[in-house]
Amino acid sequence: MADRYNPQVIDHLVRPRNVGELENASGTGESGDASCGDVARFTVRIQDNRLEEVRYKVYGCAACIAAGSALSELAGGGSLLDAARVSKSDLEEALGGPLPSGKEHALTLVLDALHKAIEDHWNKQAGEMLVEGYGGLRMGASGEKTVVVATSGGVDSAVTALLMKEAGYDVACVTFRLHDGERGSRSCCSPDTVLFARDTAHRMGLPHFTLNLKELFDRRVMKDFVGSYAEGNTPNPCVSCNAHVKFHAASFLADKLGFEHVATGHYARVVEGPDGAGATMARPVDETKDQTYVLWPVPKELLARTVFPLGDYRKEEVRRIAEDRGLAVAYTPESQDICFIPDGNYRGFVRKKVAAEPGEIVDRGGRAVGRHKGVVDFTVGQRRGIGIAAPTPLYVTEVRPKTGQIVVGKKADLETREVRVGGLNWFLSPETAGSVQIRYNGSPVACEIEHVDGGEVVARLTAPVFGVAPGQSAVFYDGEKVVGGGVVRRNT
Amino acid sequence: MTDGSVYLDHAATTPLDRRVLEAMLPYLQGALAGGNPSSLHGPGAAAREAVEEARASVAGLIGASPQEIVFTSGGTEADNLAVLGLAAADPGKKHVAVSAVEHAAVRGAVEHLESRGYEVTRLGVDTDGRVSPEDLADALRPDTALVAVMWANNEVGTVQRVAELAGRCRERGVPFHADAVQAAGRLPVDVSRVPVSTLAISSHKLYGPQGVGALYVRGGVKLAPILFGGGQEGGFRSGTENVAGLVGFGAAARHAMEEMDDRIRHEEGLRETLASGALRLPGVRLNGHRNERLSNNVHLSVDGVEAESLVLFLDAMGYAVGSGSACASSTAGHKASPVLLAMGRGEDEAFNAVRISVGKDTTREEVEGFLGAFSTAVSRLRELSPLYIH
Known part of the structure; x- marks a missing residue:
């Protein structure tokens, strides 16, 4: 590791390229924070999937300034896909080799700002809700081997991208910003799932994009989740996300890029239905990882262009593929926790969003047998937390939000x-x-x-x-x- | 210094004075070279004589007696010996008070004590970077092992009211250490008038060689050694003496004493030219006390420009200046200056500081050339900066 800057860095510092801000930019992106000591801002003009012009500004150390300058040269004036493929090692090479120890963050900073500018470009085209109700363009019959892969930085989606690439597809990776609970999403100094997913894509030589779906996700998934609990129901937010967000967004990007297919790292298969019924879904080879239970709401016209390559593999094989190909991927615990409630405390999350009012606990005959602190604490089939002593165990058999009642009964009543x-x-x-x-x-x-x-x-x-x-x-x-x-x- | 650039970073280190080099050379090669001061033979005796002559010169610079001078490998070792040695000499006392703007050498030694169970009071400073004598008096406790406040700050150049601070400690019988590494040779430091217990100085800040320093230990002060071995330096600092280095230190101290008034007058003139010229640019502020500051130090916050990029830009234009504190910026990566933070500046401002420090041989032409380069560099980097609104 060098401890001095290469002459290329000093050259970019003293003669920075493409400095400034574009008027009529199609996108603006900023990364970093003055209190962390560096800020990069990129403006881009994108036309017909070409990154026609790039301008940048940087407040920060010489490495940040030089990296911004070098990135503007590497990314500008070519195809958007090539711009989205520029990696940290490409930048390092342009700067004459490794940066001094402790300065590597400069590469992350400027790449993040450029990628946020491209992300802003997509948002400007489609508005805050971005892809709500997006049904996809009419599919051509070109049969082109092109695919947008939704990636999260985890092993499943990384291997999905790799398998598609090895199958001869042109691959573009996309990571969605869904909520602010993602690790480090507010801070420039801590690990960030988006940054990790980008690095993973770049290490495979693949272009990477981000889409900001926070507004859509909030309205169609998180608010729905909270509202559903308040109505005494037991919602599954993964289902809402698959119904309204994830596949629509991947299809949106595919259409913008002129790509044919979308793929995710779900364990499921897409198969041809009988008698021209079109695409349908089937359980995966690895029955222990079967995700068809949460994929049912994917609209049929979007499923028709979807590929689930992992449906043909067992999880152990996927891990082995990642190891064999030297893919460094984020450690992702095997858990069905809800992504925006990382601590798994659903009730605590809901209680923060809705006022919980106390009410009666009644038996099946309508007789009051106790009190509770709010219907949001209960779900049908629940045994714990009822707080009433009884000779046989009591279960929640019904939640009545309108009257604020919880109905309890024996297991047989369920x-x-x-x-x-x-x-x-x-x-x-x-x-x-x-x-x-x-x-x-x-x-x-x-x-x-x-x-x-x-x-x-x-x-x-x-x-x-x-x-x-x-x-x-x-x-x-x-x-x-x-x-x-x-x-x-x-x-x- | 050797690549033809204009050197304006004398607070980091000073170029070796040609006269100092000439004084050292006989001890590096030729008749006087190679003697160990502990040896009984002729070469050993010559080396001993040279070391004692250096000791007398260094003592003279700060108004001490020669037997009160302990030579060390530099300012950092002197600070460590004082902090750790004073604490170890009175092991029943487990409290230490230091200013929040100490050099890393004192800060690090105090953090080490803290990790060993000591309680530490960090004395805040005002917006100029000065510790209040009342705050210091309030912090003293029966179990206070030592107090350390630097004489003059290495970053912003502010000079502390050391006589008053040390006086408060003497009244209460608490040892007081002053890091005078930046101050010695640049302003009168006289331990016969200021009641410090220990005081650290360094050779390479006053045109002597690097790797040599001294700790003044007032007669009667209890101090435990931190290096053990042959018992050199009165048992306070074992290890064969760096004879040539000490000879250089002695020569440098002698010249500093003789030329101090001229140097101060020369440097202060350049400092004022620099400060008033730089402050003419918008969004530039002087940090530290306006008057009670080192003769050679100009420390500036530059809105919208990060220090490292400014330093390297100026370097490419042929001017060597410091960013924040040279020690911190070369090893610790990217950190906001703790001194500026202690002075109440925001984190964003603490990344924007550069230190310009002139020396005895800096010329007016160099300073004027620098002001032109500074203006160019600042405006070029501000064109680049997303944080600077024109």
Whole structure:
């Protein structure tokens, strides 16, 4: 490690290239913080997926100034994909070799500012909600091997990108900014999942983009999550995200770049349905990682362009591929925690967002048996935290937000053989549904479907299930194939 | 200094005075070279004589007796010997008070004591960087092992009211250490009039060689050594003496004493030219006390320009100046100056400071040339800066 600057750095410091700010910029991006000692600002003009012009300003050490100058030369005047591919090692090479020890952050800083400017360009095109309801352009039949891969810095999405690249695709990676709970997203001095995902893409020689979906995610996922709890339901935010955010956003970027496909690191498969039914979804090879239960709401027209390469692999194989190819990826714990509630305390999160009012606990006959501190603390099937002594264990059998009541009963009272399901999304004809799954790690139960009013269905189960909570997903299968899915409604 | 650039970083180190080099040479090669002052033979005796002559010169510079001078490897060792040695000499006392603007040598030694269970009071400073004697008096406790406040600050150049601070400590019987590394040779430092217990000085800040320094230890002050071995320097500092270096230190101290008034007059004139010229630019402020400051120090905050880039830009234009504190900027990467933070400046401002320090041989032409380069560098970097509004 050098401890002095290379002459190239001093040359860029004294004769910086592309200094300034563009008027009529298509995007502006800033990274860093004056209290950390450096700030970089990039403005870009993008036209027809070319980064026509770049201007930059930097407050900071000589390394930051020189790195900004070198980046403006490497990224400007070429294709947007090539600009998004410029890596820290490309910058280092342009600066004559490694920077002095402790100065490497300069490379991260200027790259981040450029990438935020490109991100701003997408937002300027599509507004704050960016991709709400985005259905995709009409697909050409070009069969081009091009794909946008949604990456998070974790092993699954990194291997997804790598497999697509090795299969001969032109790959562009994209990472979504979804909420401010991401590690380090407010600070320039701490690790950041976006920065890590970018590094991972660049180390594979792939272009990387970011999309800011915070507004959309807040409205369609987080507020929905909180509101659903307040209504006495048991929501699954991953389902909302797949229904409204992730696949729409990846498709949006693919269309902007003129790319054909989108891919994610989910464990599921896309297969051709029978008799020209088009694309449908199927369970993955690794049944222990099956994510079809949360993927049912992906709109069919978006699924048609989607690839899930990991559906053909077991998790151990994915880890081995990452190791064999020397992919350094973030340590991602195997957990089904909600991404915006990293401590797993859902109730605490909800309570911060809605006022919880105390109410009555009643038995199935309507007799008051106790008090509670708020309906948001309860979900159907719950046994703990009821706070009433009883000879046989008590379970929550119903949550009534309108009257503020919690209904409790015996385990047998939770038994049900009928589940009403609405908000449906079908890949195949509903009649082909042979079983329904109502929990993430649950087993499917054989069922028959009956259509009822309001475009909803009732699934009649051949065996009882316990503790079906409104708001949960119910996903219908025909063997390995996903027929469709929906949201459990109240039985009344 | 050797590459033809104009050297304006005398607070970091000073060029070796030609006369000092000539005094040293006989002890590096030729008849007087190679003697160990501890040896009994002729060469040993010659070396001993040279070391004692140097000791007398260094003592003379600060108004001390020669037997009160302990030679060390430099200012850092002298500060460490004082802080650790005073604490170890009175092991029952577990409290230390220091200013919040100490040089890293004192700060680091105090942090070491802290890690060993000592309680530390860090005395705040006013916006000029000065410790209040009342605050110091309030901080003293029956178990205070020592107090350390530097004579003059290495970054912003502010001179402390050392006589008053040391006086408060003497009244209470608490040892007082002063880091006078920047002060010695640049302003009168006289231990016969200022009741310090110990005082650190360094040769390379007054045109002597690097790697040589001294700790003044007032007669009667209890101090424990931190280096053990052959018992040189009265047992306070074991290790064979750096004879040629000490000879250089002695010569440098003698010249500093003889020429002090002329040097101060010369440097203060240049300092005022520099300060008034630089302050004519918008968004430039002088840090430290306006008058009670080192004769050679101009410390500036420059809005919208980060210090390192300014220093390197000026370097490329042929002017060598310091960013914040030279020690911190070369090793610790990118850190805001703790001195400016202690003076109440924001973190953003603490990255924007440069130190210009003239020397006895700096010329008026050099200073005027610098002011032109400074103006160019500042405006070029401000064109680049997203934080500076024109």
